[in-house]
Ligand code: B12
């Protein structure tokens with residue numbers, strides 16, 4: 001069997017999409033041939049040529065919500081050419097499944113983690129296949145979720161398929177030009193309302209969504225990949241890398257001994273302490289990214305339910321600096337009820353945390369997050385289409401601030417804190 005993946009990536013972000021990379025290697029391990037058309041590097045003419053040339057049994061689209069319209073456009077062009085079944089997966093298919101099926105363009109929407117659900121569907125074509133919503137004889141079968149993949153048994157993601165994404169000069173340190181990405185765990189257990197993670201837990205009901213890989217297997221993957229592709233930087237893209245202290249200390253020991261390359265992580269301020277930060281630094285960590293989101297408790301912990309205190313944020317960022325790590329913060333502006341003064345408090349908190357650089361994006365209501373539902377229930381106007389660039393646009397109408405005012409406040413942030421202007425390519429920093 002042959003399948004063709006479509007990486008829609010309207011932002012042309014240089015970052016390996018881990019979900020599709022994992023699915024590709026899982027399918028390969030079952031003897032299925034996988035191919036890729038990647039919008040980052042290829043044209044839509046190349047796509048139609050590829051469809052003709054490969055003659056796949058299924059075409060598999062990966063799309064975040066902003067990519068969905070483009071995915072539909074490509075799907076329509078393919079439909080003019082062939083009647084090969086079109087399958088869509090990823091966050092938009094997971095959290096806006098009913099809308100996707102109602103549009104009538106895709107034959108199947110895979111919900112949640114795709115490895116088992118997709119494999120089961122493409123090998124059985126069963127309209128009752130778990131984790132898939134399937135259009136069959138003009139009826140839509142809305143099947144319940146299947147078994148969540150066991151991350152300790154999955155093959156390593158297909159680094160080869162997405163190797164063009166590793167050639168990237170890091171904006172924060174131009175010495176790094178070739179990054180390799182890894183995930184050591186899946187399914188963040190926290191419940192921030194602007195994020196889709198919480199909803200994934202609801203979708204899988206009683207199954208454990210937070211899953212950890214074996215550290216030895218992670219180290220083997222890092223060693224193999226970085227020696228194959230001669231990477232100069234390792235990016236650990238777990239949502240909350242330092243979730244389990246003992247596991248991370250073990251990782252640091254083994255990484256230092258067996259890999260030794262500079263690495264970057266993303267985590268939460270309330271999961272680090274001095275011991276962890278020192279161990280990270282000692283193992284080669286060069287960049288630590290943590291969310292601040294808002295400088296005002298009412299927004300950060302009330303509206304966003306981040307549940308991290310101002311004191312903890314200051315303590316974690318200053319400790320990180322003390323041990324010699326470069327720090328980067330994530331921030332949101334334009335959340336519901338937020339005022340210009342609130343956003344200036346976010347700037348102040350970043351300054352207090354002495355962050356080396358920060359990223360501030362404008363709040364958008366994407367399907368899957370609790371805050372999107374809250375906005376719907378509280379009379380916010382939510383536009384039908386999603387912005388291509390969340391540095392300069394939002395799909396909600398803010399209570400009091402116009403988009404131009406939000407862009408102006410973002411500029412104040414960039415001018416005072418340093419970091420992303422928004423014109424750089426989105427993705428890892
Ligand atoms: C890393 C990341 C990124 C990366 C890479 C995204 C990518 N293409 O993979 C970058 C930094 C580029 C990114 C950007 C954005 N992101 Co982002 N990102 C994430 C993050 C933190 C982790 C994703 C990840 O790698 N997970 C691990 C892998 C293994 O899981 P996965 O990607 O979900 O894949 C599984 C399933 O989704 C499914 N699947 C995925 N693809 C496919 C394809 C097929 C064919 C099938 C069948 C199944 C399938 O199976 C996979 C394996 O089990 C998630 C949060 C999260 N916790 O998921 C947000 C998340 C995906 N991002 C989100 C958003 C909104 C964005 C932006 C659109 C924001 C914006 N700018 O407006 C931008 C897009 C930028 C642009 N200009 O286009 C939302 C998506 C919500 C939605 N409804 O679309 C999420 C869920 C966070 C949130 N806000 O809730 N993001």
Ligand code: SF4
Nearest residue numbers: 188190192195197239
């Ligand atoms: S900690 Fe990060 S990944 Fe986890 S729920 Fe909050 S925003 Fe989402």
